[in-house]
Amino acid sequence: MAVSEATAKxxxxxxxxxxxxxxxxxxxxxxxxxxxxxxxxxxxRERVLEAALRLGYRPNSAAQALASGRSRIVLFVLPDWPVEYSFRIYLDEASRVLDEAGYSLVTYTRRPHGETRPLWELLTPDSVFGFTSFSPDEIASMRGCGIRRIFPDPARQEPLDLSLAVSAGPRLQVEHLYEHGRRQLAYAAFADPLPSSLVQARHDAARERAHSLDLPPVDIRYIDYRDGSADDAVRAWHGAGVTGVVAFNDDVAAAVVSAAIRIGIRIPDDLAVIGHDDSPIATMFVPALSTVRFDTATLGRGFAEYAINQTEGRPLPDWRPPVSAILVRREST
Amino acid sequence: MAVSEATAKxxxxxxxxxxxxxxxxxxxxxxxxxxxxxxxxxxxRERVLEAALRLGYRPNSAAQALASGRSRIVLFVLPDWPVEYSFRIYLDEASRVLDEAGYSLVTYTRRPHGETRPLWELLTPDSVFGFTSFSPDEIASMRGCGIRRIFPDPARQEPLDLSLAVSAGPRLQVEHLYEHGRRQLAYAAFADPLPSSLVQARHDAARERAHSLDLPPVDIRYIDYRDGSADDAVRAWHGAGVTGVVAFNDDVAAAVVSAAIRIGIRIPDDLAVIGHDDSPIATMFVPALSTVRFDTATLGRGFAEYAINQTEGRPLPDWRPPVSAILVRREST
DNA sequence: CTGAAAGCGCTTACAG
DNA sequence: CTGAAAGCGCTTACAG
Known part of the structure; x- marks a missing residue:
């Protein structure tokens, strides 16, 4: 009676x-x-455990954080553009592994308008990981509220790129087209300005791989599926003798393929197109899209392992993200 | 000197x-x-403001939460299935409006495996909103760590469904097909078991609307785009004289259309198919998909307004989500 | 093996 | 208009 009354109050x-x-x-x-x-x-021990269970005790996390100086929160700052489909699996795995180690993974999408108070100030996470790098202002804000572990940290020339498999996918895309006899390649980039750094990085990787295979220069064009840019690009490429298109992702690949179909260019005979991510659209599109898939669950576990070690102050010197890219051949190549 | 030393320490x-x-x-x-x-x-006032700015003072949120008993966090629990594309805009708007009112919106995707400690125990948000309803265990866990405001709360028979526009979309889909002379309709559901409650709700809304238009019963089939279920469904529907398909979302619509094309059924002459959400695939698919779009920004603002009032203990009695569904006609109907 | 006590950095009545 | 002080619920040396 007294207990239940107290519980209610x-x-x-x-x-x-x-x-x-x-x-x-x-x-x-x-x-x-x-x-x-x-x-x-x-x-x-048993008496305490039994009492805690019976009373339904939940430690007050604010008090724990204040007293211990640690929040047991790991914040993962996502970019302001729609992340690829498979990234959810990545996050789920990372979250699960971090949870086992006693940490909670909170994801945070930067808002375009800028908040009065960014989420890291409110949560004071033990560490912050960014999909892309942070601005000096952001770094200052984090340091100001006592966050010591920030990745990637420009001051340390942190080598890890959390977008992880940046170059593996584009390399595989180029190799696949090459193996099937395509020599004049083009890159279909994503016109949306937000993911421009990722677009740039993937394009660079594709171009370098093409160069190392002694292929002619790769023409890059920016595709926006809401306007006619795909049509223009396909026409231009067709006129220039392009026979293989490496697309930034499956959405862009779909836009290129659909433009080609409308124009009357045969896929893949006249033009082979390969996407990136193996998102649902790649399966459902007609023709189905060849693409590149990642073992995102393994990547997620890898990130969690990295994050736990960094958060607890013992970086793994030789750690590399466990990237494994797999080619998925369908009808568009 | 002394100050900067202190700041560093x-x-x-x-x-x-x-x-x-x-x-x-x-x-x-x-x-x-x-x-x-x-x-x-x-x-x-000015002296304090100036000093705070100069020292780069950031209040310790754990201490604030402990002392005040409020965390200024609103937690939004998302379902364990990929939410529709447009939901990001919804969240962005909601987040922005909440931020202006001094709250931070944290989103949390329930993990299939179940954590040792759910995120609400770690963050102790002032209020928790669920896209779908909570289990009794979850409610108990929230109450146990002092969270008073939970929505939807089964105990109160809360009328608000946070998936919001459940019936508006399906109704519009059915009306559109009806207006274009389709009388024998079918419903293409999503085979994935996770969003089953949403699938059910949308199907119910479509069936009821068809009934109120004196249409014959709507056959429902579950589509998985990774296997042959779309082909089977389309064949069966074709044999049964179905001329219009209402799809759960654009992905399912794409799977149905692509199966029809492979089989040789003409879209939309033989079969009209309408999707839901106006996701990118609807634009890019060949043929482009007719679909239903929502004004998600307005919905997001509406949710934020609702959440702020609920969190501060003054519920709006007559509040309704500002749902506005718009028909987007393309090539599949 | 266990307890008394200081301290984390705030908020908030309560005095003045 | 402003300050002294109690208190939020923990953690963590430090004694014993």
């Missing part, structure tokens, strides 16, 4: 648990946090 | 600001929080 605290278990508040903390270096008798 | 606190401004810590709080009912002289 206010939140159960460690003091309540201590009272029921007949120990001090400190001991409650030691048991529940499995504090290392403390030895607790089995009887005490 | 530890975080700037209200005590530092108070010392520099020559006031008490309480006054710093009053100024920075614009505490109502406190009158602060202009001179003091």
């Amino acid at each position: 206010r939140r159960v605290t460690a003091t309540d648990v201590a009272a029921v278990a007949g120990v001090s508040r400190a001991t409650v903390g030691f048991v529940l946090n499995r504090t290392r270096g403390q030895t607790i008798s089995e009887g005490t | 530890r975080r700037v606190t209200a005590t530092d600001v108070a010392a520099v401004a020559g006031v008490s810590r309480a006054t710093v709080g009053f100024v920075l929080n614009r505490t109502r009912g406190q009158t602060i002289s202009e001179g003091t």
